[in-house]
Amino acid sequence: MKRHELIVIGAGPAGLSAAIEAKKSGMDVIVFDENSRPGGQLFKQIHKFFGSKEHHAKERGFKIGESLLAEAEELGVKVELNATVMGIYENKEVTVKMNGEVDHFKADKIIIATGAAENMIPFKGWNIPGVIGAGAAQAMMNLQGVKPGSKILMVGSGNVGLVVSFQLLQAGCEVAAVIDAAPRVGGYGVHAAKVARTGVPFYLSHTVIEAKGTDHVSGAVIAEVDSHFQPIPGTEKELDVDTICIAVGLSPMSQLASNAKCDMALIPQKGGNVALLSEYGETNIKGIYCAGDVAGIEEASSAMIQGRSVASHVCYSLGYITEEEFNTKYDSYQEALGKLRMGMFAPANKGRNDFTVTDEGYPISKNLLAKGYMTEEELENFPAYNYKKAGVHPIIECTQNIPCNPCQDACPKKCIKVGENITMLPQIDEEQGCIGCGLCVASCSGQAIFLMDETSDPDGVLISFPYEFLPLPEVGDKGTALSRSGAPVCEAVITDVKKTKVMDKTAVVTMRVPHEFKNSARFYKPV
Amino acid sequence: MSEKRIAEHPILGEYQKGELVHFTFDGKDVTGFEGESIAAALKAAGVMVHRYTAKEHKPRGIFCAIGRCTDCVMIVNGEPNVRTCITPLVEGMVVETQYGVETKEAWEASHNEKT
Numbered sequence: 001m002k003r004h005e006l007i008v009i010g011a012g013p014a015g016l017s018a019a020i021e022a023k024k025s026g027m028d029v030i031v032f033d034e035n036s037r038p039g040g041q042l043f044k045q046i047h048k049f050f051g052s053k054e055h056h057a058k059e060r061g062f063k064i065g066e067s068l069l070a071e072a073e074e075l076g077v078k079v080e081l082n083a084t085v086m087g088i089y090e091n092k093e094v095t096v097k098m099n100g101e102v103d104h105f106k107a108d109k110i111i112i113a114t115g116a117a118e119n120m121i122p123f124k125g126w127n128i129p130g131v132i133g134a135g136a137a138q139a140m141m142n143l144q145g146v147k148p149g150s151k152i153l154m155v156g157s158g159n160v161g162l163v164v165s166f167q168l169l170q171a172g173c174e175v176a177a178v179i180d181a182a183p184r185v186g187g188y189g190v191h192a193a194k195v196a197r198t199g200v201p202f203y204l205s206h207t208v209i210e211a212k213g214t215d216h217v218s219g220a221v222i223a224e225v226d227s228h229f230q231p232i233p234g235t236e237k238e239l240d241v242d243t244i245c246i247a248v249g250l251s252p253m254s255q256l257a258s259n260a261k262c263d264m265a266l267i268p269q270k271g272g273n274v275a276l277l278s279e280y281g282e283t284n285i286k287g288i289y290c291a292g293d294v295a296g297i298e299e300a301s302s303a304m305i306q307g308r309s310v311a312s313h314v315c316y317s318l319g320y321i322t323e324e325e326f327n328t329k330y331d332s333y334q335e336a337l338g339k340l341r342m343g344m345f346a347p348a349n350k351g352r353n354d355f356t357v358t359d360e361g362y363p364i365s366k367n368l369l370a371k372g373y374m375t376e377e378e379l380e381n382f383p384a385y386n387y388k389k390a391g392v393h394p395i396i397e398c399t400q401n402i403p404c405n406p407c408q409d410a411c412p413k414k415c416i417k418v419g420e421n422i423t424m425l426p427q428i429d430e431e432q433g434c435i436g437c438g439l440c441v442a443s444c445s446g447q448a449i450f451l452m453d454e455t456s457d458p459d460g461v462l463i464s465f466p467y468e469f470l471p472l473p474e475v476g477d478k479g480t481a482l483s484r485s486g487a488p489v490c491e492a493v494i495t496d497v498k499k500t501k502v503m504d505k506t507a508v509v510t511m512r513v514p515h516e517f518k519n520s521a522r523f524y525k526p527v
Numbered sequence: 528m529s530e531k532r533i534a535e536h537p538i539l540g541e542y543q544k545g546e547l548v549h550f551t552f553d554g555k556d557v558t559g560f561e562g563e564s565i566a567a568a569l570k571a572a573g574v575m576v577h578r579y580t581a582k583e584h585k586p587r588g589i590f591c592a593i594g595r596c597t598d599c600v601m602i603v604n605g606e607p608n609v610r611t612c613i614t615p616l617v618e619g620m621v622v623e624t625q626y627g628v629e630t631k632e633a634w635e636a637s638h639n640e641k642t
Contacts, residue, residue, distance in 0.1 A: 035594065036613060046538045060538065117595065127598070129575040129588025136592035139612070144567035145533045145542035171533050215586045216575040470537045505538045 004030045006314055007094055007107040009085045009256060012040020013300040014292025015113030016068050016077070017307030018314075023075045025320035030105070031077060032096055034084040038072075039065040040115055042300055044138035046170075047163050048445040048504070050188075050404040052422050054336050055301040058406035058443050060504065062142075068304070088112075088260035092287060109287045109314045112257050113307060116250035116271070116293035121155070124210040126246075130217030134164040134247035141171040149243025153220045154178045155208050157372075159187035161247035165195045168245070170468060176241045179206040179222055181229050184353060184369040188345065189400045190446025194466075196372035197523040199486025204370055207231060211244055220244050252294045260288055269350045270296030280330070281310035289314065298347055302340050309333035343401035343423030359401045360425055373484035374399065376519050387428045392436035392453040392462070396426050397522075398446060410443035438498050438508035441466050451510070454518060461518040462495060464510040472507055473497060473526060481513045481521035490517045492524055529571040548618035553631075557622075565611035565622060566592065566599050577601050577611060581627035601625050 006022050008015045011033035022029045037043070045061020056064045072079065084097045094105045118133045125131070130149065132140075134156070137148040152173055154165045157180035165175050178195065183205045185192045196202060205225050212219035224235035250271055257275035258264050262283035266273050275283045275290050282289050291310040292303035309330060316326035341347055344355050357363055365378040374397065379385040384396035394415065396407070405418040407426050415432040418424055434451075441449045441464055451464035463481075473479065473494045481492035496510035513521045528534065535541055545561030552574060559568025566589050569577070576586040577599045590598035594613035602623040603609040611622070626634030 118591070127585070127587065127590070129577070129586055132589060133591050136589060136612075139592040140567065140570065140589070141533060142539065144563055144570075145536070145539075145544070146567045146570045147531050147533060148570075170537050216588070468537050470535055472537075 001093070001104040001106050003106050004028050005107065005318060006030075006109045006111065006311075007032065007092075007105060008111045008113060009094075010040065010113035010115055010292070010294075011035075011038035011079050011081070012113060012115050012292060012303070013042055013065075013068065014115070014294075014303040014307035015040070015111065016072050016079075017304040018111045018113060018291055018311035019077045019079075020068070020071050020075060021308040021311035022314055022320075023072075023077045025315040027315060027318065027320055029077065031079040032083040032085050032094075033079065033081055036081055038069060038079050038081065040300075041135065041138075042068070044135065044142045045163075045300065046142050046167060048406075048506070049301055050299070050402060050445050051301045051340055052403075052405045053409060055305070055340060055403075057301075057404060058410075058445055058504070061300060064300070064304075085256060088256055088288065108318060109289070110260075111289045111291055111307075111310055111314065112254075112275075112294055113290070113292045113303075114253040114256060114294045116297055117253050118246070119249040119251055120246055121208075121248050123208050125213065125217075126211060128211055128213055128217060129215065130213065130242055131211050131244045131246065134160050134245050137164055137168060137243075137245050141167060141173075147171055147173050148245065149173060149217075149241070151176050151241045152243040152245050153208065153222070153239055153241045154245050154247060156180055156247035156249070157182070157185045157187060157192065157202065157204070158247060158249060159191055160250070161245075162187040162191035162195055164245065164247060165200060166191070169195070169198055169200070175200045176220075176239045177201045177203055177222070178372065179203040179208065181205065181207045181225050185372055188402050188446060189365065189368040189374075190398060190402070190444075190448045192368065192372035193374065193397065193484065194447040197482060197484050197486050199482065199525075200372075202370075202372035208244060209236065212238070217242055217244055250293065250297050252297060254290070254294050257283060257288070257290055257294070260285060262288060267296070269347055272297075280313040281306065282313065287317075296347060299340070302337055305333050305337050305340075309337070339422050340403045342421065343403055345400070345402055358399065358425060359423065362399070362425075365399055368399065371485065382425070384426055384428050387430070389430070390455045391434070392451055392456065393434045394428060394440055395450045395452045396428065396448060397450070398425055398444070398448040401425065402446070404445060406443040406445060407440045407449060410439040412437060412439065416440055436464075438464055439502065441508045442498075442503035442506040447506075450522065451508075452518065454515065457495070457512055460512040460514050462510050462512055463518065463521055464496070464508050465522060465524070467507045467509040467524070468505060471526070472499070473509055473524060477526060479511075479524050479526045481511060481517060482523040482525055483520045484522050486523065488525075489521045490514055492521065494524070529573075531571045531573065546618075548616065550616060550618070550620040550622060552622045553624055559616045561618060562615050564592075565601070565603065565609075565614050565616050565620065568616050569611065569622070576624060578625035579627070584626075602630055
């Protein structure tokens, strides 16, 4: 039997962060992960993260994964891969399967950071080839470089469904529709809007009832559901797709906590069965902790902070840091977590659908929740959309209180203010002068910032928008301007394309459209 | 290159791939890149069915792609139940569709015996 002061189970964002924190204090720590690569699901994430600088906002997930791995390596954190923890027994004995053999380990402290598993929904034909999990789609396109399909139906409009839909489009796949049995889009409105403006239709209050095909998916039948989520006969629609991608939520993989006989509870806000934890992340069994999605479904950003916070308590309880050091660390981690856990998408608000106004008192867009994009009339309630001035200036279509503020840091002229509370909507400071650099456009993880210039070009109005597709348009190209729903609006001419290192692969493309389309043209399709 | 492969990605650029290698799928010569998952190479080659279930003979293919669900298991170099989504491709691999836990020939032989 081998002994370690701390065993961390899972080398994802929470586990690696915990191990780093513990190792920094000088503790003897080992990490086990059943996968052949560390990083958990971070390396599949190619979108820019939300939050603020301390949460790695506007950095892409796989880049955050790379820095986490580099930090762990530099500190000499020992990570055992292809090592499946089979059980946790009395006195913190852990059995691990490695190379076909079972090894016994013993620890003073254990941090369970096993993450989450995807939920599935059964329907006719749900297990034929071509029905895949959203995580599978990400693994295939973002890790392996292979398209998961050519025409895809996305089932689920939470952040995973929306983010993966966008990634499918980036990989060159066609997304036939995003559907959700709920009557409202579940994820961030900005994620929905960037998918909708490419022309992907949203069908809310819809479910998939059948995957057509025998050896592989050759179509999908969807139907509208009533208020009890039952399909309404006669509303069936068949979609021509070869792939059905399921993104209907995640559940904590808490089996090890349960196996260790920790007190468990089914908590819907946390996504399922979780161990009951103290404020420091400790279960009722002294010395066994949980961190990350296994403790309750959140984002990777919060998992990383949770990992560090929990590990700081481990360090304190084993005498590696003083009480004072612990208190300082714990408070700063909780403050960082608190910032991510505010606003209408806060874990405490999970399942709530009674928000009618933002924290600022602006009416929430109903169309955004029903169709994935906002109407012009709804946007007019938001000052940062309505801002007008001669010359170039930002137009911000960010209308939900989500934890994010990179736009505030991006502007070299300090035109954009979010404030201390990062879930507040960005405001445009009229005293400052926009120089049209486009950094705010590229920095917005939700791709909700545009630049508008109604006066500089006599032939029309210039609209700049974020663009993360290939081929990149070139100056002089002619194409079609699309509306927020992806409908053709008018002809557009590309007048500028900015792509700098700091923009991190988000190009800022400027198109010229006739004045009457200034409030409707928001995206571009090459001819 | 197969049109199922992403030639250039707007965020990831060009994918870092190993050497082009040959392997066989049910006796046919197929190419893929060394180190990518067997499942990825098969997907790029247009293969959807990895196995048929033992009792009901239902087709199964890639489902979770992270080694959890076991839907994608195949017979690799004679060994059944290999999770192709997390097993790296190596030159010369012999990959076969799995019928129950056997090769097609073995399954058909035992199936014919019973009937």
